[in-house]
Amino acid sequence: MMQIGNSIRLSKKYGVNPTIPSCFWCGQLKNEIAILGKYGGRGQDLEVPIGIFLDYGPCDDCIEKRKLGVTLMEASKDPVFEGQPEIQQGVWPTGKWCVIRKDAADRMFGEHLTDKNMLFVDREIFETVTGGTEKAV
Numbered sequence: 122m123m124q125i126g127n128s129i130r131l132s133k134k135y136g137v138n139p140t141i142p143s144c145f146w147c148g149q150l151k152n153e154i155a156i157l158g159k160y161g162g163r164g165q166d167l168e169v170p171i172g173i174f175l176d177y178g179p180c181d182d183c184i185e186k187r188k189l190g191v192t193l194m195e196a197s198k199d200p201v202f203e204g205q206p207e208i209q210q211g212v213w214p215t216g217k218w219c220v221i222r223k224d225a226a227d228r229m230f231g232e233h234l235t236d237k238n239m240l241f242v243d244r245e246i247f248e249t250v251t252g253g254t255e256k257a258v
Contacts, residue, residue, distance in 0.1 A: 130158050140154070150172055190220045194217070194241050196212045
């Protein structure tokens with residue numbers, strides 16, 4: 122098994138084993154390539170599928186939509202799927218989100234909460250604001 126630097130071990134079958142990550146928020150493929158090398162646990166050497174979740178960074182389209190106002194992201198106090206990493210301590214996003222106008226967010230949540238233009242909210246608040254419609258702008 123060949124190793125690149127200190128962190129990437131090449132796959133015997135697939136070499137650098139590249140993939141195109143998918144956006145956690147909308148599911149579309151991002152405009153980037155990730156090199157994973159050996160992939161799979163417990164001694165497995167699998168081909169990395171295209172479109173796997175690697176991080177919470179939004180794709181270019183989601184970034185543009187988020188510029189339109191304040192992004193509300195539905196979040197849980199528990200992981201939504203096995204092995205899901207926290208986005209911040211004690212917060213696991215569900216993947217549901219919407220963008221609302223800044224003035225509406227300030228009225229609902231207070232200006233001091235919308236300074237960063239992103240808020241994590243629980244399911245009840247998210248459904249109240251969106252009427253159950255996710256990704257509404």
